[in-house]
Amino acid sequence: MKKIDIKELSSWYRIHHEKRLEERYLTLRQMQPYLAGLSDGFKVKKIGESFERRDIYTLVFGEGKTNLLLWTQMHGNESTGTRALLDLIKFFSDPGTLSWLSSHILQECTIHCIPMLNPDGAEAYTRINAQGIDLNRDVIEKRAIESRLLQKVLKAVNPEYCFNLHDQRTIFSVGPENRPATLSFLAPSVDDRRTLTAGRQETMRVIAAMNEFLQQLIPGSIGRYTDEFYPTATGDNFQKMGHNTILIESGHSKGDYKRKEARRATFMALLEGMRYISTREEKIDHHKYFDIPDNEKKYLDIIIKNVKVDDKDADIGILFIEKLEHGKVRFVPSVDKLTDLSAYSADKILDGKGLDFTDQNDVENWVKNKLN
Ligand SMILES: [Zn+2]
Structure with a gap:
């Protein structure tokens, strides 16, 4: 055929x-x-x-x-x-x-x-x-x-x-x-x-x-x-x-x-x-x-490269959590990884040079306020 x-x-x-x-x-x-x-x-x-x-x-x-x-x-x-x-x-x-x-x-x-x-x-x-x-x-x-x-x-x-x-x-x-x-x-x-x-x-x-x-x-x-x-x-x-x-x-x-x-x-x-x-x-x-x-499992929604957390180099790996709101799906960014992500890829890769965080909590708050 x-x-x-x-x-x-x-x-x-x-x-x-x-x-x-x-x-x-x-x-x-x-x-x-x-x-x-x-x-x-x-x-x-x-x-x-x-x-x-x-x-x-x-x-x-x-x-x-x-x-x-x-x-x-x-x-x-x-x-x-x-x-x-x-x-x-x-x-x-x-x-x-x-x-x-x-x-x-x-x-x-x-x-x-x-x-x-x-x-x-x-x-x-x-x-x-x-x-x-x-x-x-x-x-x-x-x-x-x-x-x-x-x-x-x-x-x-x-x-x-x-x-x-x-x-x-x-x-x-x-x-x-x-x-x-x-x-x-x-x-x-x-x-x-x-x-x-x-x-x-x-x-x-x-x-x-x-x-x-x-x-x-x-x-x-x-x-x-x-x-x-x-x-x-x-x-x-x-x-x-x-x-x-x-x-x-x-x-x-x-x-x-x-x-x-x-x-x-x-x-x-x-x-x-x-x-x-x-x-x-x-x-x-x-x-x-x-x-x-x-x-x-090596793909993320967003990676923010080259940030500092407690004075150490790190990348932020973000995954979207899907939330149903008023009949529409909203993609809510959430911190999934905080480590060296050079082995990963992402839908969006951002340069975070100059971003300085005290700890993971600080990163999570920033993501919540800046990326939402
Ligand atoms: Zn299924």
Whole structure:
């Protein structure tokens, strides 16, 4: 099968992607109108309610024999995946010159989506659900109604592939230049020994395909998460149950606090993944997955270099804390590190020559007063 021309897809995206809903704060109420207005090819169904009784939906499209299950905003404040999914819906509604791709995928696959699994967390802009449960650590206990709903759909659909969509913090970096990790992947382990089961190898192949495609768009900005086995994590358990589960973490790129770049990359990753899955004869060497560099934690929002604290040289490392205020996310600077940060990179690097502080408290007060 034909490969996607990244230039053609980029130009489709520039013109046709969903241009509304650009804020990080994305609630059920904001999303609902998009689900209500879809054409016949998209079947939307309410499957239940969250703890605080907000609707949870499935959205199904395609007519193929390979079942895919994709869910977003399992962590309520991680909305980039939902916005990428809205772009994906636009693509399958109006693919333009890429209709060969759209019709091929829809012929081969049936795509089941749960857009916004955690609408209460989305409303409150929290990772957890309204009961304080992290849905991504609740797969065994199933204390949350949202976890039970996800597994009900999993059982009914019996997907061959799952896409588990998240956002990662700005702190994650890739490679020797500490570029921000705009996108990170994981093929979760099924046991402590990180066994390369046939299913896990297949998950790795899909990720390797996505990575190869996206290196053209965001070279050197894609990372790979540790595959340490997490016994209570959703992906690890779904993979263990035989569903090839691809974790995508949308992240930062320089200056892009709305994550527009990560949204575009996530959309393209999903599309290339679906193209690869639909093209059964194509076999990538799964070892290529290991060529993706490890995610590191060497990126900060701001570094202020060359200050003095108690007469000693230091750099100030600042991370933004996201706070929901009047329906908008405010990025509040907070001191994360006070040490030599020459091994780090940041969105903004400032020269603090001449700044003289007595102690950490003094630094924190200054940041609070000057940078807020
Ligand atoms: Zn998450």
